Amino acid sequence: MVHKIIKLAVTDVRFPTSLEQHGSDAMHRDPDYSAAYVVISTDVGLRGYGLTFTVGRGTEIVVCAVEALAGLVVGKSLEEIISDFRGFYRLLTSDGQMRWIGPEKGVIHLATAAVLNAVWDLWARAEGKVGCGADPKQIVSCIDFRYITDALTEQEALDILMKAQEGKQQREDQMLKEGYPAYTTSCAWMGYSDQQLKQLCTDALNNGWTKFKMKVGADLEDDIRRCRLIRQMIGPDNTLMIDANQRWDVGEAIAWVSRLAEFRPLWIEEPTSPDDILGHAAISKALAPLGIRVATGEQCHNRVMFKQFLQASALQFVQIDSCRLGSVNENLAVLLMAHKFQVPVCPHAGGVGLCELVQHLILFDYICVSADLNNRMCEYVDHLHEHFTSPAVIRNACYMPPKDPGYSSEMLESSVHTHQYPEGDVWKTLLNK
Amino acid sequence: MVHKIIKLAVTDVRFPTSLEQHGSDAMHRDPDYSAAYVVISTDVGLRGYGLTFTVGRGTEIVVCAVEALAGLVVGKSLEEIISDFRGFYRLLTSDGQMRWIGPEKGVIHLATAAVLNAVWDLWARAEGKVGCGADPKQIVSCIDFRYITDALTEQEALDILMKAQEGKQQREDQMLKEGYPAYTTSCAWMGYSDQQLKQLCTDALNNGWTKFKMKVGADLEDDIRRCRLIRQMIGPDNTLMIDANQRWDVGEAIAWVSRLAEFRPLWIEEPTSPDDILGHAAISKALAPLGIRVATGEQCHNRVMFKQFLQASALQFVQIDSCRLGSVNENLAVLLMAHKFQVPVCPHAGGVGLCELVQHLILFDYICVSADLNNRMCEYVDHLHEHFTSPAVIRNACYMPPKDPGYSSEMLESSVHTHQYPEGDVWKTLLNK
Numbered sequence: 073m074v075h076k077i078i079k080l081a082v083t084d085v086r087f088p089t090s091l092e093q094h095g096s097d098a099m100h101r102d103p104d105y106s107a108a109y110v111v112i113s114t115d116v117g118l119r120g121y122g123l124t125f126t127v128g129r130g131t132e133i134v135v136c137a138v139e140a141l142a143g144l145v146v147g148k149s150l151e152e153i154i155s156d157f158r159g160f161y162r163l164l165t166s167d168g169q170m171r172w173i174g175p176e177k178g179v180i181h182l183a184t185a186a187v188l189n190a191v192w193d194l195w196a197r198a199e200g201k202v203g204c205g206a207d208p209k210q211i212v213s214c215i216d217f218r219y220i221t222d223a224l225t226e227q228e229a230l231d232i233l234m235k236a237q238e239g240k241q242q243r244e245d246q247m248l249k250e251g252y253p254a255y256t257t258s259c260a261w262m263g264y265s266d267q268q269l270k271q272l273c274t275d276a277l278n279n280g281w282t283k284f285k286m287k288v289g290a291d292l293e294d295d296i297r298r299c300r301l302i303r304q305m306i307g308p309d310n311t312l313m314i315d316a317n318q319r320w321d322v323g324e325a326i327a328w329v330s331r332l333a334e335f336r337p338l339w340i341e342e343p344t345s346p347d348d349i350l351g352h353a354a355i356s357k358a359l360a361p362l363g364i365r366v367a368t369g370e371q372c373h374n375r376v377m378f379k380q381f382l383q384a385s386a387l388q389f390v391q392i393d394s395c396r397l398g399s400v401n402e403n404l405a406v407l408l409m410a411h412k413f414q415v416p417v418c419p420h421a422g423g424v425g426l427c428e429l430v431q432h433l434i435l436f437d438y439i440c441v442s443a444d445l446n447n448r449m450c451e452y453v454d455h456l457h458e459h460f461t462s463p464a465v466i467r468n469a470c471y472m473p474p475k476d477p478g479y480s481s482e483m484l485e486s487s488v489h490t491h492q493y494p495e496g497d498v499w500k501t502l503l504n505k
Numbered sequence: 506m507v508h509k510i511i512k513l514a515v516t517d518v519r520f521p522t523s524l525e526q527h528g529s530d531a532m533h534r535d536p537d538y539s540a541a542y543v544v545i546s547t548d549v550g551l552r553g554y555g556l557t558f559t560v561g562r563g564t565e566i567v568v569c570a571v572e573a574l575a576g577l578v579v580g581k582s583l584e585e586i587i588s589d590f591r592g593f594y595r596l597l598t599s600d601g602q603m604r605w606i607g608p609e610k611g612v613i614h615l616a617t618a619a620v621l622n623a624v625w626d627l628w629a630r631a632e633g634k635v636g637c638g639a640d641p642k643q644i645v646s647c648i649d650f651r652y653i654t655d656a657l658t659e660q661e662a663l664d665i666l667m668k669a670q671e672g673k674q675q676r677e678d679q680m681l682k683e684g685y686p687a688y689t690t691s692c693a694w695m696g697y698s699d700q701q702l703k704q705l706c707t708d709a710l711n712n713g714w715t716k717f718k719m720k721v722g723a724d725l726e727d728d729i730r731r732c733r734l735i736r737q738m739i740g741p742d743n744t745l746m747i748d749a750n751q752r753w754d755v756g757e758a759i760a761w762v763s764r765l766a767e768f769r770p771l772w773i774e775e776p777t778s779p780d781d782i783l784g785h786a787a788i789s790k791a792l793a794p795l796g797i798r799v800a801t802g803e804q805c806h807n808r809v810m811f812k813q814f815l816q817a818s819a820l821q822f823v824q825i826d827s828c829r830l831g832s833v834n835e836n837l838a839v840l841l842m843a844h845k846f847q848v849p850v851c852p853h854a855g856g857v858g859l860c861e862l863v864q865h866l867i868l869f870d871y872i873c874v875s876a877d878l879n880n881r882m883c884e885y886v887d888h889l890h891e892h893f894t895s896p897a898v899i900r901n902a903c904y905m906p907p908k909d910p911g912y913s914s915e916m917l918e919s920s921v922h923t924h925q926y927p928e929g930d931v932w933k934t935l936l937n938k
Contacts, residue, residue: 099599099601099604100601100602100604100605102602103602103605104602126605126606127601127602129573129602129603130570130573130603130606130613132569132573133566133569133570133573133606136565136566137563137566137612140562140563140565168532168534168536168560169537169559169561170562171532171533172536172559172560172563172804173559173563173566173567173615175779175804177610177611177780178607178610178611178612179570179611179613180563180566180611180612181611182606218754219754219777219778221754221755221756222754222784222787318608321651321652323654323655345651345809346608347609347610347652347806347809347810347813348652348809348813350813351655351809371605373610373780374780376778376781376784377780379781380780380781380782380783384783
């Protein structure tokens with residue numbers, strides 16, 4: 073059966089999360105979790121849903137970029153796309169005119185992610201699958217190896233995937249039974265009071281969480297007080313991670329984090345500019361003696377940057393993002409490079425829809441690439457799942473594998489309708505206040 | 506006198522350059538040189554003009570981004586902005602919601618450049634100046650040192666500028682008399698025939714040009730033939746540079762350029778991904794024994810990337826861009842870092858308006874920063890200057906310093922009107938064909 077794509081629609085969907093400081097950090101004080109939400113329709117009635125995550129203002133720019141890409145998608149069939157998915161990826165990312173405003177970064181790459189996420193969703197729905205089904209050859213055929221062959225060749229990628237065929241079924245069964253380990257960021261956003269933080273920790277501990285992330289970087293004394301508080305709450309054996317959201321310069325990062333070493337954070341996340349590979353390498357080197365590692369990636373904009381972070385030993389945890397990189401295609405490249413460099417992947421999630429999407433990627437990583445759970449966990453934030461038709465399911469602080477065919481990226485029609493910006497009811501009410 | 510900004514207008518202006526293959530290279534086969542063109546108006550009638558360069562499709566996305574930034578500009582006075590220009594720069598680049606879709610890269614950063622270029626133009630017009638007037642303290646107050654203090658501190662920047670006060674007047678006089686050395690890219694675009702290339706070289710030699718750049722990277726045998734042809738045309742003593750516009754992976758770049766070594770190119774420009782700092786470092790190291798150096802920068806998206814290119818010895822020529830970096834503010838940071846690392850700056854120009862704008866930056870570099878012309882030259886492309894009210898002036902293959910107050914960024918109203926996309930007459934005719 074051929075699925076011809078006859079329409080691509082995109083919507084600016086925003087949730088007023090800033091009203092309650094959900095998601096607030098040292099650099100994003102008032103995020104309104106948002107998405108450029110894409111629906112592609114085929115001539116046989118099947119649809120694919122995709123999105124990229126944004127934090128409010130500027131979503132309309134990404135929507136505009138999706139509209140600019142639509143012409144490259146509409147009129148193609150799904151079968152045509154997947155028969156040369158690498159070529160289709162490059163068609164979108166290397167358009168001779170549009171690549172100038174990227175290339176493969178910022179708005180145009182976020183838009184590419186939204187569009188391609190919808191294509192992957194369509195593909196999975198058309199095949200009635202949830203992921204992991206594709207064979208190694210088909211998987212590598214989706215990856216654009218341009219600019220990364222000095223770190224990973226197509227043959228090396230294929231070898232990794234072939235090797236991981238062993239034990240695949242057991243790992244799949246294990247995941248269906250136990251789920252994939254997660255950590256929570258919901259307890260300690262920057263804008264939360266100490267009281268709120270304590271209550272949320274108590275609740276999370278009762279729900280079986282053992283790994284906690286808190287936001288730091290605005291004020292050192294505050295950070296010390298809050299780190300002490302959360303370490304007291306969670307005890308010495310649970311895991312604490314800290315996240316500065318790019319707040320510091322290199323020297324400042326080293327000095328600041330050294331002051332927090334007594335609270336034994338596993339990692340410092342985004343200590344400085346997401347573009348600063350050599351800076352992260354310097355920070356990694358300076359903090360290693362303190363037992364603190366460096367994590368980054370949620371704003372690492374493409375596989376070329378991740379390649380260098382790995383080559384330079386600039387990170388010890390790879391935080392892929394399902395919507396910042398060019399969809400599954402580019403995430404596959406990064407998962408395979410991370411495996412080659414033996415650096416664990418701990419995906420970025422939260423926002424809106426990121427948990428839903430990235431769970432597929434990390435399950436794929438375990439089942440088909442790394443075969444390893446050591447030092448690995450996936451972020452979880454308990455917000456906005458109710459807007460999805462197949463929300464992520466957490467049991468005992470683990471992601472339970474999704475059951476519905478697709479990429480879990482479909483939002484409820486009513487949610488989209490109400491949160492459309494600025495004409496949805498939620499925004500009409502807020503903007504008229 | 507206070508100049509309050511009361512309006513910001515932005516226009517999508519496109520020139521159908523692809524019709525004649527002007528500007529074609531290995532990655533951009535059919536560029537239509539374009540601009541998101543910004544006009545800011547003040548309550549006292551003075552205007553500032555700014556732009557960012559694009560190559561056709563996607564310009565509408567940058568226009569959308571400029572509109573999103575407008576709210577941060579309109580209502581402010583010029584005096585308020587320049588009294589804390591660093592703060593204003595950060596207001597635009599670090600908006601808590603919009604930074605997510607950058608930060609400081611791609612569409613949103615191109616838009617920032619267009620807006621800030623207009624502010625600099627307004628400032629120069631308000632003071633009746635052409636540049637170089639500002640004192641060292643005021644200059645450093647325009648620079649956001651965030652993320653670069655490990656390479657250049659504010660004090661170091663100030664010291665460089667203070668030191669260059671010596672001999673400033675002589676260099677200014679020299680520039681007014683002789684101009685700043687330029688090279689031409691107009692002879693050897695990828696899409697030009699050998700016959701066209703020969704004719705253009707002959708013309709250029711007759712006009713006094715001694716430095717020539719040609720496009721390579723699509724086909725090795727073609728490149729060898731064309732390199733041989735151009736070297737024959739220009740003779741052994743003139744300078745040849747080659748430009749691959751990101752066509753290769755790292756190993757491929759080294760192998761391909763080695764084959765062209767016999768034609769003695771001074772540099773290979775953009776051999777690989779503009780994001781690949783470590784790749785450029787490897788290429789630099791491999792080509793050094795052949796006497797070929799590496800140039801890059803036109804798509805280097807911010808000061809953090811340039812910092813690393815310098816730290817890693819990944820380039821031997823810094824090619825700043827007046828519209829890719831965050832206007833004069835960020836270019837100042839890069840000029841100062843380049844000086845500290847003792848790497849010559851040879852700006853990217855061409856496109857539409859880039860020559861007009863960047864001549865100010867390179868004159869500033871010589872007069873106020875580097876005090877050195879050794880191994881330095883500014884790109885020149887002989888297209889589309891007729892659309893500007895103060896077009897760049899070339900005499901004896903040198904840029905003659907601009908004489909009109911401002912940033913030379915004002916386009917003719919009639920040009921803007923006719924080339925507006927898609928409603929201008931030029932496009933109405935082309936699109937109805």
